[in-house]
Amino acid sequence: MTLFLASLGFGLVTASVLAIAAVGFTMQFAVTGVLNLAYGAVMIGSAFVAYSLNQAGVSVWIALLAAAAVGAIGSVALNRGIYTPFQKRGSAPITLVIVSLGMTLIIEFGVQAIVGGTNVSYTMSTGPTLSAGGLQLTAVQLAIIGLSIVLMAAVHVLLTFSKLGKAMRATAANPWLARASGIRTGRVVTVTWALTGALCGIAGTVLGINDGSFGATSADLFLVLILAAVFLGGPGQAYGAMVGAAVIGLATEISAAYITPSYKDVVAFVILLAMLAVRPQGILGVAT
């Protein structure tokens, strides 16, 4: 029971990090139809900015904001500068995926060329610990969970109550119809990439903090978790990604406690392949 509660704690934290990342990824796919595989590379790039600021003595909250800004600017630039021109030319979705892989190499190894190939250690002073039974959470972990809940609530409010959120959902459902109905889809897409890019930057930073250390290629494996969460919930479904993140986060950490930690990602991988094979529209998606 203690083991279970302990792994549950880890699972909650992983799920929180994953939710921030997966919601951003899936919303990018929803409004532009791009499976942006360079997402993980942008996460890490932003995390390095936060890390450097933090090391220079800036507070972690300011550093997080900076990471969000870098992620937002980087993502908008990526979409406006690379993906949109390809889409306007009528490139196939598969071409865009190949382009996004090319961008992954450029960003990931570009970052590595600057920061070097070794991982940096990114540990916070752990602070007081919440402990209930076997469930133990440090202050940092609690902060990550809290941050994730706040961000998910913000996404919910945005999608449900704001005009922008409605415009985003309309654009996702049918860009041509949305445009014909007077929605400036170009602007909606750019704002979406800015917001999801901010989520991406924050996700990268909390991933680095949570893992305690990270390097330029750290997001390669985490991208597997993101994709598993996104496809479990249904690609393009923001709420689906939240559910998917919760399931994948808990499943990987709990299985790590009972099987062996080195294979915890395999659980996510198996879930992803099963979803692709059986129900590619996800648990919340509608069959077409």
Place this chain on the structure above:
Amino acid sequence: MTAAQLFYIINILIYAGVDIIACLGLSQQFGVAGVTNFGYIIFQAAGAYAAAILSMPRDGAFGGFQSYIGGLNLPFPLPWIGGALAGAVVALPFTFLVGRRLRGDFAAVGLLVTAVMFNLLVTDYRPLFNGSAGLSLVPAPLQSTFNPQGQGYQWAYAAGAVVLAAGAFWLLRRLTESPYGRSLRAMRENDIVADSLGKNLTSLRMGVLMLGGAFAGLSGAVLVGFINLWAPSAWGYAETIVLFGAVIIGGAGSHRGAVLGAILVPVGFEEATRFIPQFGPPGLVDDLQWVAIGLLVVIFLWLRPQGVLPERRRLAGAAFASGNPESQAQFDRNERAVTSPGPASASPSELAPSIASAATIDDTVNSSPTPIVPVPRGTEFVTPVTSDVVLRADGVRREFGGVTAVAGVTLEVHRGTLTGLIGPNGAGKSTLLAMLAGTLPPSAGVIIYHGRDVTAMPAYQRARLGLVRTFQLASEFKRLTVLENLLAAVPGNRGDSMRGALRGPRYWRQDEAAAVARARALLDRFGLAVHENTYAGDLSGGQRRLVEIMRALMTEPAMLLLDEPMAGVHPALARRIGELLTGLCAEGLTILMVEHELAIMDEFCDPVIVMAEGTVLAEGTMRALRGRPEVVEAYLVG
């Protein structure tokens, strides 16, 4: 030359051979068949590991400093054969990802993730292939007989690699320049349409997946025999992107392009950067090299997506050039026709001989005039009692989420009729057609074709029984010529399978000649003979509809399901299509046609079925329907 220089040249030759084999396999998958395999490097790794453990002694032999499974100590060339087989066998299960109706980019992501995961597993699980340290001291082929360090041996190894690469090139050419290769390219252009024309997508994709896997596996085996070690760091997922870069830069779908790409990217690029002096912190040059690979891929996809050596256009008659002077003349003419920019420049004098020569070929190949629609197949299912009902739908329903698109349709289509299907937008006409053709499974109901229940039968099997559809949206195979579009639909060509294609042109040339003759007769009848070597994607909208109808006719259908064949077609041409269709019906073909143009219905269709809100509202001649108030209210006025 110094020994070091010679060794360097040998090295390059072997790497070139290995990369050419790998790039050829990937080009066949990605460029020819349209299967984007982001996990390609897995299959090279499988081949290398298989060759290693087949040729190595048991793992105890090294005093236990490395542990691995197998260790069979097999003599050359068994490890290489085993490597190729391992690549193919490991590829087989991935059919479940690429063989299904799954978005190509989703399947590609699944494969990419698989590559990342397999690498992780092999790294972490030491007993399998010695974990992250990898296998070392892998024996070189025949090392007990010859000295692997000797220059003669190394030249022989290089020659072997180059010969294997040449053999791979020859094999893929033979496969691709055949009716089977055409089916692969048709699948690449539009898989749903290829399915509706009777192509078994699952089997085509499985074939190309396993063949590419075998090529990748062989390349791994040749490589590991030379470098004598193999570790997870050699096959990170990013290595697949290097190979993709090579294929894209060389020219996807062109085998010469794959060879060029292999020489330019994995060999040329990595060799060139070897001479850059190391600067900055360690690893910086490597990092920049990866950045450059990414840039190459993105920039090439933007500036020259077709690559340096683009896939070439397959000209008709090329397969018949030998021993037939007439078709050689035709071939030359066609080459001229291709260079002429458009229909305007095709003068009558050019048009006439092309028709004449088509007739001549027709005569030489097939002494009797080729019937456009042969005896309908599937007649063996007709029982005398069911008389002339070709297709019957009984209570067919289809829901999308909560929306009922088709709410229980029962109808019969009789032999030799041109039955019209009209109804307002959203009446469920296209959905019904898709269910009749097998493109979409019905939620409920039964579909009987020639007295046989085909409700659960996939589209390609229905097509093979002679029940063939066309699509509402333009669905020509864009980067196949008009003639190829037609030929791709011909069933039963002996060269339309991997085995048949491997047996070479002599095995299938006769079938192909007959198909070409039939296609040319159709092109004449529809007035498109001058365009036989034009890419279908370059035609006008009306011409594309014609291509689509002709292509459906080439399947030798007993029954056609046409979805708005005249939409967007000039009225004069639409009338011509209508006349051709009635003519075909008089010859015994049965047609069910969705159409909005009532004038067409008035003139050509009898009977006409009216659908509204997912159900059949009425059936009869247009004249009778115009007299029925509920029909007028539902459709004719509103």
